[in-house]
Amino acid sequence: MVREHCDRTTALVNESSQLVLAGHVEPQDDLRAERKRASFSSQELAVVLNGGTEVLQRRSRLISQLQSTSWGSQAAVSQRCFHSREQLHVEGLVAQTEIWKLMQSGALSQQDAKDMETLLTLPGGLTLHQYMFIPTIETQGDEEQQAYWLPKARALEITGAYAQTEMGHGTFVRGLETTATYDRASEEFIIHSPALSSIKWWPGGLGKTATHCIMLARLIINSKDHGLHPFVMQIRDLHTHLPLAGVRVGDIGPKFGYNGVDNGYLMLDRVRIPRRAMLMRHARVTPDGHYFPPSAENAKATYGTMVAIRALLVDEAGWVLARATTIAVRYTAIRRQTSERVGDKELQVLDYQNLAATLLPLVASAYALIFMGKASSDMYKRFEQDRDAGNLASLPELHVLLAGMKALSTWTAADGIEACRRGCGGHGYSALSGLPDLYASYVQNVTLEGDNNVMSLQTARHLVKSQEAVAKGRRVEGSAAYLQRAEQELHRKCSVQAPQDWQTAEVLDAALRHRATYLAAEGHKLLLRHGGGKINFAGPDWNGNTVQLIHMAQAHSQLVLHTTFAQSVHQADLEPAARAALIKLVALHGMSLLLRDLQDLFMDGYLQAFQAQMLVQRRNELLLELRPDAVALVDSFGIADYQLNSCLGRSDGDVYRALLEAASGQQLNKTEEGPAWNAVLKPWLDPASRQQARSKL
Numbered sequence: 001m002v003r004e005h006c007d008r009t010t011a012l013v014n015e016s017s018q019l020v021l022a023g024h025v026e027p028q029d030d031l032r033a034e035r036k037r038a039s040f041s042s043q044e045l046a047v048v049l050n051g052g053t054e055v056l057q058r059r060s061r062l063i064s065q066l067q068s069t070s071w072g073s074q075a076a077v078s079q080r081c082f083h084s085r086e087q088l089h090v091e092g093l094v095a096q097t098e099i100w101k102l103m104q105s106g107a108l109s110q111q112d113a114k115d116m117e118t119l120l121t122l123p124g125g126l127t128l129h130q131y132m133f134i135p136t137i138e139t140q141g142d143e144e145q146q147a148y149w150l151p152k153a154r155a156l157e158i159t160g161a162y163a164q165t166e167m168g169h170g171t172f173v174r175g176l177e178t179t180a181t182y183d184r185a186s187e188e189f190i191i192h193s194p195a196l197s198s199i200k201w202w203p204g205g206l207g208k209t210a211t212h213c214i215m216l217a218r219l220i221i222n223s224k225d226h227g228l229h230p231f232v233m234q235i236r237d238l239h240t241h242l243p244l245a246g247v248r249v250g251d252i253g254p255k256f257g258y259n260g261v262d263n264g265y266l267m268l269d270r271v272r273i274p275r276r277a278m279l280m281r282h283a284r285v286t287p288d289g290h291y292f293p294p295s296a297e298n299a300k301a302t303y304g305t306m307v308a309i310r311a312l313l314v315d316e317a318g319w320v321l322a323r324a325t326t327i328a329v330r331y332t333a334i335r336r337q338t339s340e341r342v343g344d345k346e347l348q349v350l351d352y353q354n355l356a357a358t359l360l361p362l363v364a365s366a367y368a369l370i371f372m373g374k375a376s377s378d379m380y381k382r383f384e385q386d387r388d389a390g391n392l393a394s395l396p397e398l399h400v401l402l403a404g405m406k407a408l409s410t411w412t413a414a415d416g417i418e419a420c421r422r423g424c425g426g427h428g429y430s431a432l433s434g435l436p437d438l439y440a441s442y443v444q445n446v447t448l449e450g451d452n453n454v455m456s457l458q459t460a461r462h463l464v465k466s467q468e469a470v471a472k473g474r475r476v477e478g479s480a481a482y483l484q485r486a487e488q489e490l491h492r493k494c495s496v497q498a499p500q501d502w503q504t505a506e507v508l509d510a511a512l513r514h515r516a517t518y519l520a521a522e523g524h525k526l527l528l529r530h531g532g533g534k535i536n537f538a539g540p541d542w543n544g545n546t547v548q549l550i551h552m553a554q555a556h557s558q559l560v561l562h563t564t565f566a567q568s569v570h571q572a573d574l575e576p577a578a579r580a581a582l583i584k585l586v587a588l589h590g591m592s593l594l595l596r597d598l599q600d601l602f603m604d605g606y607l608q609a610f611q612a613q614m615l616v617q618r619r620n621e622l623l624l625e626l627r628p629d630a631v632a633l634v635d636s637f638g639i640a641d642y643q644l645n646s647c648l649g650r651s652d653g654d655v656y657r658a659l660l661e662a663a664s665g666q667q668l669n670k671t672e673e674g675p676a677w678n679a680v681l682k683p684w685l686d687p688a689s690r691q692q693a694r695s696k697l
């Protein structure tokens, strides 16, 4: 029966290749035509966006290598959406350990291995080992501790998680409850979960993979609480993988997505670990129980790993949105729907203004975020160099910039994927489009590593402090330096007199800067008013105004994002036609940001109604001007079909045949009658079975 069904599927797919789509143009022809009419070469732009020809060549080589394995082949990747949690968990670990093996044998460089995992898009139990466990030891362990732990961790003799969040607290890190009490007699720490709310809950890889973890716990010496510190703690036996005495550990259960990762819980009953398990690069405890705190400028060193991950999240957001927009733009360029008379050529749905107005600004956002991601990782690398030389002066600015940008970028990408999915109509709802899984396994980024509202409020705190400094005549540096000129800025008016004026970079920058300045000044005033002339960064003054404060922080981050995008395009080595297209994309980006919150510009009379109407008009014209380049703009991301893993986003446009092939080959179609026939349906539907059942009554 199985054989028979397979034969029929093959026949159906072969047959479909003979079919002509009535009233339609062949989808492949649509994409060919789109590419022909583009104003620039997407191959050349892809080289610039991806950082060189070698990067693209290396990616193709890695994909070929993956394709030749059983765990990374196209067939394996495309089957994933049919798999259970347990299967995904095992598959994730198989892929990660195989890649690790290749790296250890020298067949892959460390960078190759990281890139290969990114191409696979299958986060697994070892993800946090690489991105948080090892880096925390690297940055917070002293030399001796690094020499002890890192070789074992890098050889995968141990695997680790990052155990910070607890059942009761994730955001409020200072409120975490797990204790690490120093016992001078034995020179050990006793790690304990004192309450239900103190159980570690969420850490990735902790559930079933990790043998060790970075344990964030309150350091208690002689009954004195010194706050949160990191410890390296073994939780499972290395021979049996069973939990050690006093340890209860497991997986927290199915999630919205991201199900290959075993996010875990951990409950500890007075588990003893040696004194040197505390990571001591910044703070120390001597054998006799003397505590040496971190220096004042290293006070937030414990939060260092979170800053590193936020930089990675900003870098990732643009590429994730690039994937979603590649799928949606290619598909909506081949999808034809509705003509005045049946049988006439129907319109490509991307030509409806509603879709262009949804998707093209998202393409612009993906570009903006890709450039911002590069700027953020460059900034983070500079910070790392300074930090390794003992200079942490740039950390406060880096933190507030990345906090707000992590929020803006992950919100933009998550909302953008969902908008792309809806833009693809019914086929976007099918897992075969690749969009549901992309969304479900991305959207957690708006919560993890600092909830986006909370992160925005960190940036808001800095903006209010900067505004306060300016009011007191002190200098403000860094990304908020524009607030230095707040006084003059607040008197400015928008200079636009014709729709075309909105296209100029100066006008857009000025409007975004004015908005951010106005909101920061208003936020500052609001808190002063509530505090009776004094600013309180906690309590009802702050907590009762967070909607406006978050909005203010996001306006600031949007300004930083937009100016970084514009500058990066200005500085990039582009051929003239690609430059012209990207300048338009920058303009569309700025206009879309303004249109989303236009009311802000009316509040203090910066904008007049006729200027707002011109903004809408110019945005609509830009959509039409950019439309011929839509497919070329997404082709330029250079994302391979392998990585898209989408029937809708295929680069050849052969969408309908791909859907039919993938659907008919799946498990539920393995037999013609279906898995519920014999036990459930047959007794009702099959006359002979019914007859038999009646005769037994």
Ligand SMILES: CC(C)(COP(=O)(O)OP(=O)(O)OC[C@H]1O[C@@H](n2cnc3c(N)ncnc32)[C@H](O)[C@@H]1OP(=O)(O)O)[C@@H](O)C(=O)NCCC(=O)NCCSC(=O)CCCC(=O)O
Pocket (backbone or CB within 6 Å): 128, 162, 164, 165, 170, 171, 172, 173, 174, 204, 300, 303, 304, 306, 307, 309, 395, 396, 399, 400, 448, 449, 450, 451, 454, 458, 461, 462, 465
């Ligand atoms: C919200 C805050 C920032 C608040 O911290 P706080 O100590 O109460 O601070 P505050 O009183 O608001 O401000 C005091 C000061 O601390 C500064 N600060 C705060 N965080 C940092 C930092 N990372 N680097 C450098 N500086 C930092 C703030 O800017 C404040 O500075 P200021 O006093 O204004 O000069 C903190 O609790 C926090 O970071 N919460 C979020 C928790 C989080 O991100 N958890 C991540 C867990 S791991 C994870 O999710 C991994 C997922 C990975 C995956 O699967 O992909």
Ligand SMILES: Cc1cc2nc3c(=O)[nH]c(=O)nc-3n(C[C@H](O)[C@H](O)[C@H](O)COP(=O)(O)OP(=O)(O)OC[C@H]3O[C@@H](n4cnc5c(N)ncnc54)[C@H](O)[C@@H]3O)c2cc1C
Pocket (backbone or CB within 6 Å): 128, 162, 163, 164, 165, 168, 169, 170, 171, 172, 201, 202, 203, 204, 258, 263, 444, 447, 448, 449, 450, 451, 452, 453, 454, 457, 546
């Ligand atoms: C998939 C996933 C993986 C994770 N991996 C790890 C990991 O490896 N290791 C680890 O330690 N943790 C991990 N976490 C935990 C994660 O870091 C936290 O969930 C996150 O920091 C948010 O904290 P919370 O859950 O306590 O949210 P809450 O703080 O309870 O948030 C609830 C709501 O309250 C709001 N809110 C809370 N506080 C404030 C405030 N001060 N001001 C304004 N609004 C506020 C938030 O905006 C949110 O809407 C993971 C979480 C997820 C979802």
